[in-house]
Amino acid sequence: MEKPVIYLDHAATTYVKPEVFEAMKPYFIEQYGNASSLYDVGRASRKAVEEARAAIARCIGAAEPGEIYFTGSGTEADNWAIKGAVYAARKKGGKHIITSAIEHPAVMETCKFLKKEGFDVTFLPVDSEGFVNPEDVEKAIRPDTVIVSIMYANNEIGTIQPIKAIGEITRKHGVLFHCDAVQAAGTIPIDVRDLGMDLLSISSHKFYGPKGVGALYIRKGVRLENLIHGGHQERGKRAGTENVAGIVGMAKALELAIANMEQYTDKISKLRDKARDLILSRIPYVRLNGPVENRLPGNLNLSFQFIEGESLLLLLDMKGIKASSGSACSSGSLDPSHVLMAIGLTHEIAHGSLRLSFGEHNTEADVDYLVDALEEIVARLRSMSPLYEDFVKANKQT
Amino acid sequence: MEKPVIYLDHAATTYVKPEVFEAMKPYFIEQYGNASSLYDVGRASRKAVEEARAAIARCIGAAEPGEIYFTGSGTEADNWAIKGAVYAARKKGGKHIITSAIEHPAVMETCKFLKKEGFDVTFLPVDSEGFVNPEDVEKAIRPDTVIVSIMYANNEIGTIQPIKAIGEITRKHGVLFHCDAVQAAGTIPIDVRDLGMDLLSISSHKFYGPKGVGALYIRKGVRLENLIHGGHQERGKRAGTENVAGIVGMAKALELAIANMEQYTDKISKLRDKARDLILSRIPYVRLNGPVENRLPGNLNLSFQFIEGESLLLLLDMKGIKASSGSACSSGSLDPSHVLMAIGLTHEIAHGSLRLSFGEHNTEADVDYLVDALEEIVARLRSMSPLYEDFVKANKQT
Amino acid sequence: MYSEKVMDHFMNPRNVGEIEDADGVGQVGNAKCGDIMKMYLKIEDGVIVDAKFKTFGCGAAVATSSMATELIKGKTIKEAEMITNKAVMEALDGLPPAKVHCSVLAEEAIAAALQDYRARHGLDSDSTYEGCSGCCGGCGRLDQHDENNGE
Amino acid sequence: MYSEKVMDHFMNPRNVGEIEDADGVGQVGNAKCGDIMKMYLKIEDGVIVDAKFKTFGCGAAVATSSMATELIKGKTIKEAEMITNKAVMEALDGLPPAKVHCSVLAEEAIAAALQDYRARHGLDSDSTYEGCSGCCGGCGRLDQHDENNGE
């Protein structure tokens, strides 16, 4: 029997939807013109790029297409937003950045780099479910604060931040608000104007678009230093020959996502809830990480006590289940997930974490298969865990 | 009769070769895994990325695959090389950059930005054919010089620089050597070790690969500050989920280019020479810009006196011929091409420039068609040019 | 990037050429910026009975020259003086932002030719036209670069 | 990223479990770094007649534990002491750079169990094993992060 493939890592990346791929195809071989060229092969590319820009502007509620700038990734958009803002504000004395303790590395590492460069950074704490308190944002604002960067929804534990309240505060104090919406876009409705945002990052491969393309929304009037200098592309703000096929694919994918959003989130949140309830009822010593409400619909994050995440992932993989973990062993860093640590987990519990993120093709049967597999694997790993042995012995003695 | 399409702008961008597209295809829909993931969908992506890295390393003579880092464009590679080098060297007192007056904006604008940031930049002049004098490089080196950035071959006038001599000088003086090889890669054999290079940029869409992917060669031991901070991709040096399909396409395209290089350059240089000779013999008052020897095989750059480049391009486009110009009107900047100005052209002559860059599908018949079209169009534009009128009148009087 | 009207006037420009015995000739722009317009007027009884042009410049420069000559033919001098660059642009269904300066050049070319006419005929004028100052940063070209070639 | 041998020893680990009446027990690593290895030895006449382990840790930690127990079974104490982390790695056809520390941990677990045996039996030893110092920056883990998850 062939083993099934059950992909439960949509937060890491998605496949390209066939309709999206169809939309991209002409821009590889036939419509290959440089979007900056004068002649008609180039004009077709230019038109495609501008239509994509307008579509994305519509999808996130931007006032004009001209507020959308294409980048090579969500990471580049995050880097540009924050570095661009503080470099542009430096001459006027701006030197302070406010962010949270659970940002994606694209924001976190950018802030750490800027700290080395002499800027001040406040990393706001979060509560045990991963929420930033808007009052903390307000208290942290100083006269030299340039920008507040808080993610829309967390990639590991799914926490959806009180973005609107934060936007009101930044507006009131006249500081810029950047929002990393890479996990939110395509799953949660976004309206940059309603939310009071100045800068917003998205990444195509999180909503069934191609990898290697992202976008930064820059509200009209916001001045950023360029991150990538060179030619006049993207109205002189982001140099480099336009990735026409990628841009077209990204717009198509976001449009599809928005058209089907209700149905999609309904489906994946039902699967997620079912998985959560079954696992928590059938497997002991499991902790749910992140909140129950105000959570990304497809995100489930659990810690299995006494076992380590990479082993869990490998054994799940053997059964065809693709997931991810906040364990240090699978992340390549010495410490387990900074997000799990920030919500107060011990190292040990954090190492035993598993992230399951549901998507389009998952079914109820997948969930049943997953829970059976997990039950077996967790029991097996615990039976070989010295931590579990200690725990059982300690319980016997009392 | 349908009008032909004769694409003569391969230096701007190329289409994706069908074989390249075939190689990319699996990585959109089936092999969509995140190359950083542990499970097998991800491992297939990782494997594809690492094979591409090894292929590119082989193609440019790098000592190890680990010296190749993928980026989102040639422009990003250029930015990273130069900014990364000077930021890393700043603490040790490094503050001087040497480059030429005819670099691509990706290098030029990066240097101008760094100048604003407080670094010193020497823009070396070039001779009337666009050559940098290696002795000038040596003379410009100071104790605080960090990096010399000289392009392999110029994108407008095709001049191939004395890279090897420059590499010997930088090595002798212990300064870094960055080479923008975006126009050279795929057309000229590149051997980074033989040429003494520390850093080299390439861009996929110039050699029949996809747009939106580039690479930077970083010689082992060279330390650069990151340009894009975030996750651990590219061994912690270039964050952002890997554009697997793009990376695979780039490697495939470069491999094909290298396998067919001799045949290809032979073909396009013959077409180029034929076009050059016919145009110069049939149309008066035309100037060849750039050298005859040591020139990119597919590049032809001509100035047609008394006429302006954008008009020329538009009329060529009407006849199905796609080309480009160094005229300000088509570049979006107020001044005509900085390259043409640097080799000593007057504004007037620079405005009347035309760049033709030949490629795979061009034929002898294309050249004949081109020359006929050019002859007619140039005559027409001259007949309505006040500059030509003045010239004719002045000649009559004497 | 150009409207159909612009392309039509570029491909089939009206009134190209010289008028040998013109009553007024004006030339504006310079080769440095890549645009030169020369305008020839034939004027009878205060009415522009013929207009011709020669232009060195981009597609928009040719099209605005062509349209400007069309607009002033048959008009009185006073009427011709009232034709602004905006009127030329509108008649062409608009221009890309980076090309607005071409319509300004067309307006200035008319003004220069009319001034030449007045000078030759010893007529007064309210304002002296000094000629285009050169590269026209002032007319919007500097900060609006949308159609770029940055390959 | 793992060799077939590593995967085999991870999927089908040899000698998992406890030895109730072990002659030496050693535990190294800590939960902070995500790896704990506990090793049980049965020793008769200076020969390791049985070895079992329990491990909390990644795939490589399990595989190196499994391989280490295989390697020392039937060996004398002296021979067992000579087994280095390199021998464990080689027996597994290598480990990714980021996982080399796991083989070090396996070597240390053997050392710790043997030390426990000596201590219980009042035997001397040249060097006292102090236990793993904790997060093993020293064993190469800190600077070699090749297989990363930065999504």
Ligand SMILES: Cc1ncc(COP(=O)(O)O)c(C=O)c1O
């Ligand atoms: C010499 C040179 N350098 C750099 C670049 C930038 O490459 P890209 O547009 O792919 O970023 C180009 C072409 O665009 C080029 O010709």
Ligand SMILES: Cc1ncc(COP(=O)(O)O)c(C=O)c1O
């Ligand atoms: C919240 C968040 N921000 C930023 C990124 C970076 O996106 P990319 O890898 O496309 O650069 C990701 C995912 O990778 C993410 O989940």
